[in-house]
Every structure is written in C-alpha cells, then in structure tokens.
C-alpha cells in the first residue's frame with residue numbers, strides 16, 4: 336500500500352484557507368483518494384481541549400508554543416501518521432509553519448527554540464504540499480470583522496499580523512519545493528482555478 340500524502344493549509348486569520356479546504360478535499364475524493372480533513376491546534380479529543388485553552392486563555396508565549404507542539408504530537412500519533420500509513424490523504428488546516436509564523440514571527444519567540452521543538456516532535460517529517468493563502472492585512476481584517484466573533488489571536492493588532500505574514504512568506508521562499516503561495520484576494524472562482532491546477536500536478 337502506497338503511503339498517502341500530507342497537505343497543509345496556512346495563512347493569516349481571515350485569508351480564506353478554511354473556505355477552500357472542502358473544495359480541495361472534494362477534488363481529491365473525486366480522483367479516488369480517501370481524504371481525512373483535520374485541523375491544528377486540535378484534531379484529537381485532547382488536542383481540541385488544548386485548542387480551547389490556546390484560543391481563549393492568556394499565557395506565556397513559551398507555554399503557548401509548547402502547547403501547540405503538545406497538541407501536534409497527539410495529532411501526529413493518533414490521526415496523521417496512522418492515516419498516511421493506511422494510504423489515506425490528510426489535509427490539515429494549519430501545522431508547524433503556523434507555529435513559526437505566529438509564535439516566531441508574530442510573538443517573536445526565538446526560531447531556534449521552535450526548530451528544536453520541531454525536531455523533537457516530527458524529525459524528518461514535513462508536509463508534501465503546503466498551500467499558503469496570502470492576502471494583504473486589510474483584506475483579512477475586513478473578512479474577519481464581517482464573519483464572526485474573534486478569538487485571542489484574531490484580536491491581535493496589525494503589526495502582529497504583518498510579522499506573521501512576513502514569516503509565512505519567508506518560509507515559502509525557504510522551502511519552495513513544498514510551498515505554493517495562493518493569491519487569496521481573487522474571487523472564489525479565481526482561487527478554485529489556481530487550486531485545481533496545483534492539485535492536478537500533485
């Protein structure tokens with residue numbers, strides 16, 4: 336049985352990644368793949384409890400980074416690794432790039448510490464494809480304000496999101512073999528067309 340593939344969706348809050356996740360899952364299912372859709376932080380019963388804390392409680396920035404990786408360890412062990420081994424495809428709404436972007440870029444936690452945690456929690460393991468949904472901050476903010484009640488991260492100021500976006504784009508340049516940057520300012524049809532081309536090549 337061939338191992339499945341691991342696809343991650345990334346972007347600042349309001350970039351539109353969750354909106355397009357179902358579309359990509361449907362594209363893959365229509366080509367005969369078994370697809371699991373999951374998210375971080377979360378994806379397991381314990382991970383979802385940690386998500387509640389992470390999105391709503393104030394905490395030290397290192398506690399936040401450690402809990403993100405604790406939830407991820409659980410997610411890898413109980414969801415991601417078993418599914419890939421069964422030959423299924425896994426799509427995750429966020430993964431480790433989010434920790435580099437938010438805790439590293441946004442909160443300015445030393446990237447060397449994050450690399451050490453990454454090496455501990457998933458040595459040698461990376462997504463096969465990372466779709467980075469990129470939009471200017473004002474577009475993301477307007478979409479968020481129009482859509483829902485905001486959590487702890489979504490209430491952060493513009494400079495936090497500017498630094499988060501910069502770190503995402505820096506990682507896309509650092510790892511061009513797995514990142515695809517999607518211009519998420521377009522219409523749903525524009526974004527779907529771009530996603531369709533990327534998925535056709537994977």
Ligand SMILES: Nc1ncnc2c1ncn2[C@@H]1O[C@H](COP(=O)(O)OP(=O)(O)OP(=O)(O)O)[C@@H](O)[C@H]1O
Pocket residue numbers: 346347348349350351352353354355468478479481482489519520521522523526
């Ligand atoms: N291309 C688009 N054009 C117009 N509106 C969009 C577009 N993409 C997403 N939206 C809208 O923007 C809002 C936020 O989208 P979505 O929840 O997918 O963002 P997100 O990147 O997943 O954010 P978060 O990480 O905070 O969940 C939704 O109301 C969605 O309908």
Ligand SMILES: Cc1cn([C@H]2C[C@H](O)[C@@H](COP(=O)(O)O)O2)c(=O)[nH]c1=O
Pocket residue numbers: 348374375376390403428429430431433434435437438488489
């Ligand atoms: C995995 C991960 C997530 N975050 C932040 C990013 C978002 O603001 C929230 C998750 O909410 P979403 O609506 O499901 O995108 O958590 C983070 O700061 N660090 C991480 O590693």
